[in-house]
Amino acid sequence: MNRLLSLDELDTACVAQWREGALDACRDTARQMRERAIESGDLGQEARAELHLALCDQREARFAPALAAARRAAALSRVAGDTEFEVEALALVCAAGSVLGQPDGALEAGCLALQLATQCPGTLAAVQATDVLGLAQAWLGQTDAARNCFASGAGQARAAGRIDWEAHLLIHAAFAETLMLAMQWDAAAGLPTPAQRRSVEQALDAALARCEVTPGVMAGNTQRGGRFLLGWVQLMLACWRGDVAQADGQLGALQPRPQHERAWLDLLVAWAGVAIAASRRDWPQVETQAARMLDESRQMGHQPLAEQARRLLLVALARPGRMRQGSAALQALQGRPAAADVDAQALRQDMASFELRLRDLNKRPIGLPAWRREDSLTGLASREHFQAQADELLQRADPARAQVSVLVLALDPGQVLAAHHSPLVRDRVLCTLAALLRQVLRAGDLPARWSHDELGALLQRASGDDAARAGERVLATVRAYDWSGISPGLEVRVCLGHASARVGDTLDAMMRRCESARFASLRREYRRLPDAA
Template identity: 30%
Template sequence: MSHEIAVAERATPAELLSRSRDLLRGSEYETAIALARQAAEEGDPATRAEALWILANCRRLQDDYPQALEYALGAAELFREIGHPGGEARARSEVARALLSSGETDEALKESLSALELAEAGADLSAHVTAMTALGNVYLSMQQLDLALQVCERGAEMARLIGDEIANAALQDTVACVLMNDSEVARGRGDQTEAVRLALAAAERSHTAMLIAREHGHRRNEACALANLAEALGSAGQPARALELLDTWRIDPARDSAYTITHHLDTRGGICLALERYEEAITLFTQALGVAESKSAAMMFCEHLSAAYERSGDFAAALDAHKKYHLLYRQVASEAALRTARVAAVRMETEQAKASAERERLRADGLLRMSLEDPLTGLANRRHLDDELATGVAGRAIALVDVDHFKRVNDSFSHQIGDEVLRALGGLLRPACRAGDVAARYGGEEFAVLFRGLSTAEAAAAAERIRRTVEDYDWAGVAPGLAVTVSVGVAVGGESALPAGLLSLADRRLYEAKNAGRNRVHISTSVS
């Protein structure tokens, strides 16, 4: 700290901000706060706004959510005054994160959507990634898992595009959380195989996030991803490996916030509970409750503690923990109402300065685009394709394109390479479309191309061009030794008057192409 102060005495406000950001990434929060405060005192309004944003980040990561909220709102107001929509978007995202951590999900959703609109209006990709990170976490908290996955996948793609690996890692880890929730849903309906598959997919994402965070020295993100990785492994039937992994992390109370500490305690407790090591689980949940960073977090630990006591046969203690949960629930609800009123008052002036109709238009356009686009490939999604088919199939042809032996790609090269294959295939299909054609990701490794105004013979030729383009593509650039081919089934509008019938024909021919040896096109025998 003394060294940083000595450096700060000779530094410009811009240099102070840069060093403060580096310290924030390294979880050196108090020193980062000191330098950001100095930058705010000495700098111009733009510097003060950036400094407040850093202070908001630090305080949230230290679990001081009311202070984080105050700094973030101040930053948003300053950015608005100087006409910096990207900066305001980042500040609004931080407001959303602070609100979400305080248990105010509805307000967090409003702020994250507002941040996304501002980022789009300012054409600021970095702010866009920040807003999507906040929005993805809000959707996850709301259990809107499909939306959370779409937003986070799109955000991760954008983060990689602009070279923000720290944001990419955070989004990959959030995707892991979404997959774990999907795993629990599958387990709840009795599909153990699917539950394990999803848990392992989550583990792969968290492992990637952990390695990226470690490489870039982001301690908090590394700790979070490691805990999520351990949880996923435990859920996938590898509890011993999960506990070994947790043992590799050494908590540093001087650098790790209560959130990080309780996250590890609670994760270890959950694994012990699954192993029927009830006393250990009770001890760990009790420790987490003792240092809970918020009443919302304490509620969760009480719930876990109650379950542990119940499974151990101590029903009186389970009831006591459950009562504490309900007491905290009432307190959280009361405090949330007060904070909501405070946030609403601060937001009022800002919202009056905006054109309400324009904001609603931006929101509608952004959400509509998101709802019709596949986040991994950037192509149209199944909903978009269905909407196009619903307008009529006359004069159209559809080609269903499926990657041959895609499971082998995932198994032999990794799911990450599998995703790269799908992205590359999307890039190959896009140029195959003329104005009015639609290329879509149909589901999994299956794609569809909807052509306008092609005869059966022309549709067959177009499908063959796609097959040959995929076969000739240099897949070694994606992964050494990788080769990819596709099978294609084609149907034309004159063969069926209904979209479902046309899709069924194309699907049947795709199946025939697979059975005939793959890497081929099947179409009606009456080609004309």
């Protein structure tokens, strides 16, 4: 009998399949993961499954379904309290929305992602959010905002010692400068002036300089997209300088790419071909290639590229003797149904169903008023709230699929703080222990005040081994802390126990096992002390 993969194992499989370009396999695994997460009530893993689906669609330039899945992932992450993952989902909302002609929603999502990223210290979330927002602003023609975004992101990456990400930001900054000039360029008026090209040339020089002094930054399949974008920038500059022969040679080198990579890159190749034809004043060729670019970008749903193709096509159609027939051809082309619109109704229905479910999730009764859900001293969850959350999780979770564990951390009963220190010191010790517990636990775990001198933690998706490792991290953090800052000479000893849910388990049964494990550990500790009898 085959063992069912855990949700974490399915998540890992999705990541590996996506990196290998096995997008169909990644989708199948993500759908299985989503179904299993819904069954077990694990909103965090359901959000991850939705994001895997969004990433697959984004890579294949299926922007509308990518946007829908990313929105679901962001909403679920918000309910689950996973800020770092919500940032990633909002970044995808920003990216997909910016090319689907939804500028307000895209920029709102990007700005929110950037603000939330500041709540994820020690990660690259802010750098990544800045990168996505800068690209969205570039597609939407917000020149100054995009420049500021990329400069800020590159500076943050450099300060963090991540020169690979600094190079990534500088490549995107060069691409954005080229993109914005290409969108402003009036092909009928001639080539851009040296002054107009200067910002593109400076951004390209900065990107190439960073890549040259960063060994390996442009090596490997993961950087193929960066090499392509730099090649496109160099091609457009050659075209705008009037070096058509060089541009033609670079155009041929841009075309061969693996099937699974972002399909909109093909539209950049088409755009470069139109630009080369326009620099030659070959208007029939501009018309032919711009019409193909318009049709393909509309089929894909890429609104900024469709708009640029339509503008270039109108320039070509404005030539004498062609305007009337060209206008009819343009109307016929724009009247064709786009493939991106085929599933629009189904996507709307899916999102409506999800919104109804999300309302139900947000309306779930907490069972306690707000003032009773938090311990007034430590700021952790109260015992009542901890019990309610544990009971709900144990009732809906299948222990074979969604593992649940608890930890209990207590002051060593052999160490009586009140005998040597004031009650205020004891309170400060408990508050410090609460802060250290928060620091060590994962997002989504629930720390609580369990009793007078005991703190607890409810761990989701945690096996017995996971709980043991979490307990070791807690103990190591407590032992390493300098308690003399609270009171000179103060030493704090704690003991810890953990237990994992079994079929039909209750919180009371788990806490009893925790207590037994805690006192067994305490007895072993005392036997190791030098003055033990």
